[in-house]
Amino acid sequence: MPLNIDWQQILLHLLNFVILFTGLWFLLYKPVRAFMQKRREHYEKMDAEAAKKNAEAEEKRAAYEEKLAHAENEIAEKRRQAEKQAAEYSERQRRETDELARNIVADARQDAARIKAQATKEARAQIASIVTDAVGKIVLEDTASEAFDQFLDAVDAQADAAGAPAAPDAAGAQAENKKDE
Secondary structure, eight states: OGGGOOHHHHHHHHHHHHHHHHHHIIIIIHHHHHHHHHHHHHHHHHHHHHHHHHHHHHHHHHHHHHHHHHHHHHHHHHHHHHHHHHHHHHHHHHHHHHHHHHHHHHHHHHHHHHHHHHHHHHHHHHHHHHHHHHHHHHHHHHHHHHHHHHHHHHHHHHHHHHTOOOOOSHHHHHHHHHHHO
């Protein structure tokens, strides 16, 4: 053995190393490698699911944006319809109000004409009554004055017949004034 190398020891160490390497290969490397492979597949699967969900979310977002655009158009259309209905309702209300106003004015004119006719009739009746009263008073005044004069003449005649002096009161003076006239 030239350099003091024991080939048998080297081969035994080499055999131990191969056995150790093979044991560790089966006990550690293979399970760790399988675990790592499963882990890689799990994360690739999660990545694929996330990408799929992201794509679905993107599709939903696009669909929602499209629906939103359609909704804005529908809202604008419904707003136009509502404004049109409001304008029609307003016009109908205005026409009904105008019709009602015309009816009220016509009724007021009829009432005014009726009240005017009634007032005219009452005024004519009052005027006739006043004229009748005035004529009656004028006629009665003349008649009353003449009747009074006749009464006084009769009283004077009785007083002369009885020999009593005529009444010196105002009625007598008035009677004499009337006689003078």
